[in-house]
Amino acid sequence: MTALEANFDGLVGPTHNYAGLSFGNVASQNNAAAVSNPKAAALQGLQKAKALADLGLVQGMLPPQLRPDLASLRRVGFAGTDAKVLHEAASHAPQLLNSFSSASCMWTANAATVSPSSDSANGKVHFTPANLVDKLHRSIEPGQTARILQAIFKDPAHFQHHMHLPEHPYFGDEGAANHTRLCHQYGQQGVELFVYGRKASQANSPAPKHFPARQTLEASEAIARLHQLDDRYVHYIQQNPDVIDQGVFHNDVIAVGNQNVLFYHQQAFLNSASELALLQQKMQGDLHLVEVSTEDVSIDAAVRSYLFNTQLVTLGDGSMALIAPSDCQENPQVYQYLQSLPERGSPIKQVKYFDVKQSMQNGGGPACLRLRVALTPAELAAVNPQALLTDDLYQQLTQWIHKHYRDRLCATDLADVTLYQESCAALDELTQIMRLGSIYAFQR
Template sequence: MKQFEVNFDGLVGPTHNYAGLSYGNVASLNNAKADSSPKQAAKQGLKKMKALSDMGMLQGVLAPQERPDIQTLRRLGFTGTDAQVLEKAARQAPEVFLACCSASSMWTANAATVSPSADTADGRVHFTPANLTNKFHRSLEPEVTGRILKATFANEKYFQHHTHLPDNEHFGDEGAANHTRLCTEYGHAGVELFVYGRQAFDPSKPAPKKYPARQTLEACQAIARLHGLSDEGVVYIQQNPDVIDQGVFHNDVISVGNQNVLFYHEQAFHNTQAALDEIQAKFGEQPVHFIRVDTADVAVQEAVKTYLFNTQIITLPNGEMAIIAPTECQESESVSRYLDRLVTQGTPIKKVHYFDVKQSMRNGGGPACLRLRVALTDQEVDAVNPNTLINDSQFERLNHWIDRHYRDELSFDDLRDPQLLIESRSALDELTQILKLGSVYPFQR
C-alpha cells in the first residue's frame, strides 16, 4: 500500500484584504489597511499549488470562507437588506465590520488538526477544525471550515470528522500551525508533536507577557483524545514564552517538521533538550534529524520577517527533501546564506525552491500557512473528493475562474460596496460547483 502526504492549500478569496487584525502577528499589523490585489494573491497561491503538483506531489485545494460575513453581522444586531447591513456596520462599528471581512481563512494551516490513519485507534483519518478563539475574526471560521472538510473528505469509511473544541480561551486551538508529525514513512505510525503556549488551568506555569499564547495544553490533550492517539505516539512541547513575545504567534513561525526531520530555531521551545530527548525516545531506533538554527546565524526577528520556518519541507518522489520558501528568504542575506549552506550539510534536505507569495506574506502568512498537510494511503486518496485535487485541467479551470471573478485591486472602502458582496457570492457559488462541494456557505443554505 502506497502512502502520500497531500498538501491542501487554501484558495485565497475574492475579498482578500489587509485589515491588520492579528495582534501578535508583526507582518499583519505592519501592512494594515494597505490596498490589496485579490487576483494576484489567488494566482500566487494557485501557481504554488500547480508547481508542487508538477514536482510530483499530490496537491489539493480548500475553498475560502464567504466574506464579508453578513450572517455574523446580523447576529450582532445589524438589520435590513444586505446592503444596509454593510453600510450600518461599516459606519457604526468599523472595527467589527473589518473583522467580519477578514481574509484569514486563506491560511489553512489553521483550518484543522489532522491525524493520519496509521496513528489513530480506529484506523481512520481524523479531522478537528480549529476553534481559533483568540481572535474574533478567526473564530468565525470553524463551522464553514468543518463543512468544507466534510465535503472534501466525505467517505466515512476512511474519514472521521469532529466538531471544533468549545469556544473558550481555556481550549484555544490553532490547528496544524501548532502541530506537526514525525515518522519514518507517511503510512507508518508516527509521533505527533503538539506545541502549546500556556496551561490554561494552571496560570502559575510559564506564559508570555506581551502577546497572547493562542494554543493551550488542554486543547492539545483534548484533540489527542478525540483522535484516539496513544500516549506513546504524542509529545506535548511548550513554545518558548519569550519567543511568542517576539512576534512568533504560532509554532510554525519558528519550527517545521517532515518525516524524520525537525527544523527549528534554538529559541523555539521551552526546555528544548527535554523535548528533543522525548521525541527521539518515542520515535524509536532510527535517529531524528534535529536541525537547529542558531540565533548567531539567523536572529528571531529575521526568521519572522522572512518566515524561514514557515516554509514547507516536502519529500519529493525521488525520496529527497526540499524546502518551499518565500522569496523573502532569498532576499535576506543571513537566511539565504544559511539555506545555501544547509543543503550541503548532509541532512535529508537537498534543495530549496523559492516562490513569490507576497500577497500572503504581507498579511502575515508564508507558504506553510497556506497548506493543510494530510497523510493518506492510496485507498484514502481514492476516497477524497477528486474535484478538490489539482491537475492541469483543474488548474486551468480555477485560473479562468479567478480571472472572471476577482478584482485587481481592493481598498478598505471597497469592502462596504454591496456589489463586492454580490460578486463574491457569485464567485463562491460557481466554485462550489467546480469543486463539487454542495451548499457549504450560509447564503446557499
C-alpha cells in the first residue's frame, strides 16, 4: 500500500511568552521572564512549515488553543467577569495565571501519539492525545487537543480517536516526543519505538535523580494496546536517566528517526547496544543506526543547539534531509559535525537550517513543532482540506498573524483582559479560515 508522511505543525498562539514553567527544560528555565514576540514566533513557525511544503512534503497546520484559559481559572475558584478573573488570578495566584496562559500547545509533538493504518489490527489511523500530567500548564491541553484532532481527522471510516490516558503519574504520557515509527516504506508494516523514562510499577528501577522522567513504560504499553499494535512490531527502550538529568526531557531532544534511519546520541538510551540490536532484528537487519559520539558532540552541545530536535524527512528523490534550527549553525561543535554528516555514508544527504528562535528560547525546536501522521491517499483525501498548507492558506495565515498578534509580550500583559479578547477574536477568525466548527466553545 502506498502512503506518505504528513507533518502537522502547531500554529504558535497569541499568548506566546516566557514564564519558565517547564522544570527539566533548560531553555525554558534559562529564559524565564524574558520579553517574547508572539508575532515573530508564529511567523517563524509558519515559514518553516511552508518551506517543507515547498520541498514537496505534505504539510498541515493545527490551530492553537485558547489562552488565557479562563475556564480552567474558573474551575479553580476564580469568579466574576473575564476581567475580574484575570485580575484576581494575577493578584493572588500569578503562577496559575502564567500556567493557564501558556502557548505550549504549539509543540504538537506532544499533542498525541499516532499509529498508521498499516500498523493497526483494524486498518485505521489511531490517535491518543497525551495527558501531559507532569506539567500543570500542559495538563490542561488534552481535551482541546482531542477536539482539534477530531475536527481535522473526522472520518470514522479511516480515523479512530481515543481518550487520553488516566490523569495520574503512573500513566505519564508526553505523546510523539517519545515515540518514533521506523519502517521501510510509510505504507508498509513498521516498527513502533516507544522510549520511556521510568517504570512506574517498579519503584527501584533506574530513573533520573534531579529532573522528572515524564514518560512511563506503562503509558507506552497502554497506547500500544489502544492502537491495536502487533507485539512483534513494537519495541520499548528506556531513555538514559543520566541524560534526562542533563536536560534531555524528551527523547526527541536526543534522537530522531525516519523510515529506516535512527539518528541518536551515543548516550541516548539505557542498555543501548543490546536494545538496538533487538530493534535491528525487528527491522529485518535494514536499520541505519547513525550514532553521534560524545567526542563529536557533547550532551551539553546537543541540548543547547537541539541537534536532535530536528526533523528527519524523506525528499522526492528518496534521500533524506535534516531540518535543523539555526542554533545548530551557531554552535561550532555541532556545526562541524553537521557539515560532515552527508559524507558519513548514511541516507542523510543534506541539512537545512531555519530560524525558530522564539520557540527555541522556550525549549522547543523544529521537531517539537510538528506531529507526524502517515497517510494513504484515501486517508489524506479524508483530512479536512483547510488544514493542509497551500499557497493560499499560507497567505491567509500570514495576514491573520499580522492582524491579530502582538510583537511584544511580557508577564504583566497576561492579566490584561484586552489580550484575552484579542485571542478570542483571532481564534474565531481562524475557525472560519480552517473550517474548524465550534472547537473553542467549551472554553468560553
